[in-house]
Amino acid sequence: MRRLWDAREALLLAVAASLLVAGAATLLFEAAALGRIAWSLATALGLAYSTAAITAALRRRQPSVDLIAWLAMAGALLTDEPLAGAVIAVMLFTGGTLEARASAHAERSLRHLAARAPRLARREGPDGVDTIPVGRLLVGDRIVVGTGELVPVDGRLLEAGVFDESALTGEALPVEHPAGDDIRSGVANAGNAVRLVATETAERSTYTGVVRLVEQTQASTAPFVRVADRFASAFVPLTLVVAGLAWALSGEAVRAVAVLVVATPCPLLLAAPIAITAGLSRAAGRGAMLKGGSALERLADGRVLLLDKTGTLTRGRPVLVGVVAADGFSGDEVLRAAASLDQMSAHVLASAVVTGARDRGLEPASAEEVRERPGYGVEGIVEGHRVRLGKSAWVIDGPPPSWARRARRRASLDGSLTVYIAVDGRPAGVLLLADPLRPDAPRMMRTLREAGITRTVLITGDRADMAETVGRLVGADAVFADRDPSDKLDIVRAEQDRAPTIMVGDGVNDAPALAAAGAGVAMGARGAGASAEAADVVLTTDRIDGLADAILIARRSIRIARRAAGFGMALSLAAMAPAAAGMLAPAAGAILQEAIDVAAIALALTALLPGRVHTVAMPPADLAVVRRLHAEHTAVAPLVERIREVADGLDDDPPDSAPLRELVDRLETELLPHERAEEVQLVPIVADALGPDPFGALSRSHAEIEHRVRRLRRACVDIGDPPEPDEVTDLRGALYGLYAIVLLHNAQEEENAFSLMPVAETARKRRVALPAGPRGGRRS
Structure with a gap:
């Protein structure tokens, strides 16, 4: 019985179509009376169906385009034009069947998701x-x-x-x-x-969150309600006025029926939902789950974009950005010992440490007797040595040594977290971790402006200096820092009063702002996130460029839906004139309306064709080259950090030139060959994908990096051992300058090249990035 009830629209369509065909067949046997009975029965079915739809709309206090269809079918029966009524009934049941099929498909998808859950x-x-x-x-x-x-x-x-x-x-x-x-x-x-x-x-895991989001999507309103009802509020009164005038001026009720028949809003009932459903499907394929057609429309209407910083413009997870080792230890020794402990830990910082070690080619050793100390850190035995990892007060007794003060000063300036490590009770070093800017964020912001976003606003609870840095990097029009959830809500409401807004966030504290915005977008599909519950759109992949794709798809889908509906309604309006003048009989008007429907639906189906999106697809051969160069890019990242470490080490008294000479050797044998390969192979590939404009700067920075490494080589030949104070000053300036240029160059490559790789590959965390100030954690 449940299946029969779910298939009621299809059954009604089959019955109405059969009655329409049967009525036409009786004409061959000169049994017109039987045919009229069959058409009248089909019309009566349509009347009953549209009566239920109108009643439901009245309960919601909404206008309904079904009113015109109901009047047309009723008028067809009253004026003895049952064929016109039967045609309209078939059109109504076709629209209902399409909607039911879409709903059934979504329910099957939900059942499949739920059944697939571990x-x-x-x-x-x-x-x-x-x-x-x-x-x-x-x-x-x-x-x-x-x-x-x-x-x-x-x-x-x-x-x-x-x-x-x-x-x-x-x-x-x-x-x-x-x-x-x-x-x-x-x-x-x-x-x-x-x-x-x-x-x-399990309750807080990703897959549970995806299932919950699909459930919310299925509970939302039908995707075409808002578009159709907006047309209905203007179109229904106009149609009734024209029909009434035609009847009053001619005295013939059949003219009014003809007007109602050609005005039946099937383009709204068929074309609009096709275009919008196509948009929802295409957005889901790009990793953006929209909770119904109203969410699609609000996303398309947005003009002001408000973004949280942490987890939205930044990755929301710390990555290793530096290692400062104490005298007697090397950076690799310190990092490998830390990773050996952290591979056993579920703490959020542990993943960054382990990943950072593997990026440097360091394989963690096995650890024994590992114990977590909540609020302090973790300790255990690594290759016979007792290793302690955590807060400074837990690792260092007494005043901090110079290397620790230098690391703390650097962390304060960069907004980084510090994790201290001791080996056998002796302080061994500091790990620096930061929350990097998403590499695709600046390019996505430019794409959104091209798509119609006129104002971008960054809202965060973070420090003003960190927020201003990120705001400048992504080109935000306004930055609001040190804001709590109530402040965010006030800002969203103020911006909403000026223009339709889109709010993007990923934390529990973003949920009120997401709910208040015109369209709320949540980053990620974690099951426990209140932001995902409050949002209209959820990006199920950990990439912000999915938002740019979703907005582009939403605007195109809504544009096509409105165009298809407007085109069909315009043709219907044009047909009202001959119908009102008595030049078009109701039956002929019904056939003409069918032709109008076909044209409107054909226009709506263009929404299924590929449109412009932010994400760029590369040929497999090019993608293989980009993957290889990205692996090299990641491998040389520790060498980039070594430039700063050597520059810092020149503060020692007396300064040692050996680390500098070793660094220059490595820059010539590791960094420069990589940069040359990128110039020859990467730049042409990405220029083919995006166009050549961004890549003059990349080529120039490749040349500048090689030039500065050559200068350092010449300096190594000329300096004394130990270097003179003025030589140290020049060397330090050259190293810091090279470090800054390489950081900027790498950020450009992340944004314009490596962010083009598929979602699953670019979700990996990057090590070289401008920090954005993570807060909290057991080891800060």
Whole structure:
């Protein structure tokens, strides 16, 4: 019975179409009376159906375009024009069937998502591996995921693996993830069995959030209600006036019926939902889940873009940006020891440390007797040495040494976090972590301006200096720093009074602002995020350029929907004149209306064609080159940080020139060949994808980097050992200048080149970035 009820529109369409055809067939047997009965029955079915729709609209206190169809069918029966009524009924049932099919497809998708959700997990413990319900998993549990199994909760990999992420990102090809990478629930293990540490519970994991978002989307209103009803508020009165005048001036009710027939708003009932549904589907394919057609329309109407900083314009997760080692230790030793401990930890900072070590080619060792000290850090035994990792007060007794003060000063200037490490009770170094700007953010902001965003506003609770830095980098028109959730809400309301707004955020504190904005956009689909619950749009992938794609798709879809509806209504208005003059009979008007519908629907179907989007697709051969160069780009990042470390080390008394000579050797053998390869291979590829404009600056910076390395080589030949004070000053300036140029150059490459790689690959965290001031954590 449930299936029969769900298929009622299709059944009504089949019955009405059969009665229409049967009525036409009776004309062949000269049984016109029977035919009129069949058409009248079809019209009566249409009347009953539209009566239910009008009643539902009245309960919602909304105008309804079904009123014209109801009047046309009623008039057709009263004026003995049942054929016209039957044609209109078939059109109505066709629209209802399309809507029901779309709803049924969405419900099937939801059932598939829910059925696919992991139910059981294999937890590794001291006594072996036990199979338990997913709901019993806790943060920090070790999990084994076999080949073909779904990852049950969000976690961090303890060993490398290959995963099918198509259910979350749409990426068709399996993606390789090294040990230390964060992995999201719902993805399938496409390689050998792997182990991971749970970083979220089942309720707070990504896949649960996706299912919840789909449920909210299905509970939203039909996608074409707002567009159709806006037309109805103007079109229905106009149609009634024309029909009434035609009847009053001619005295013939059939003319009024003819007007109502040609004015039946099937382009609204068919064309508009086709265009909008196509937009929703295309946006979902780009990683933007919109909660119904009204969300699509509000997103398309937005002119002012308000953005939270942390997690929206920045990654929202810290990455390793530097290592300062104490005397007697090397940076690699310090980082490897820290990663060895942190690979066992579920803390948010642990992933950054482990990933930073692997980026430098350092494989963490096994750790024993690992213990977390909440609020302080973690300690354990690594290769026979007791290692402690955490806050300064927990690691350093007494006044901090000079290297620690230098690291703290650098962290304060850059807005970085500091994590201190001690080996066998001796302070060994400091790890510097920062929240980097998303590499695609500046390019996305430029694209949004091209798409019609007239004002961009950055709102954050972070410090003013950090907020102003990020605002300048992305080109924001206004920056509001040190704001709490109530302040954000006030700002959104003030901007909404001026123009339609779009608010983007990712935290619980963003939820009120997201709800108050014209269109709220939440970054990420984490299940517990109140921002995802309050938002109209959720970006299910960890890339902000999905927002640019969603806005472009929304505007194009709404534009086509309005164009198709307006085109059909214009033709209907044009047909009213001959109908009112008695030149068009109701039956002929119904056939003409069918032709108008076909034309409007054909126009609406253009929404299914590819349109302009922000994301750029590269040929496979070019993508392979970009991947290789990106791997090299990541590999030389520690060498870039070494430039600053050597410059800082020139403060020692007496200064040692050996690290400088070693650095220049490495720059010539590692950095310069990479920059030359990018100039020859990367610049032409990305210029083909985006156009040549941004790449003159990249080529110039390639040349400038090589020039400055050559200057350093000449300086190494001329300086004394130890260097004279004036030589130290010149060397320090040259090193800091080279460091700044390479940082800027790398940021340009991240923005214009490497951000073009597919979602699954660019979700990896970058090491070289301008910091944006993460807050909190156990080790700050």
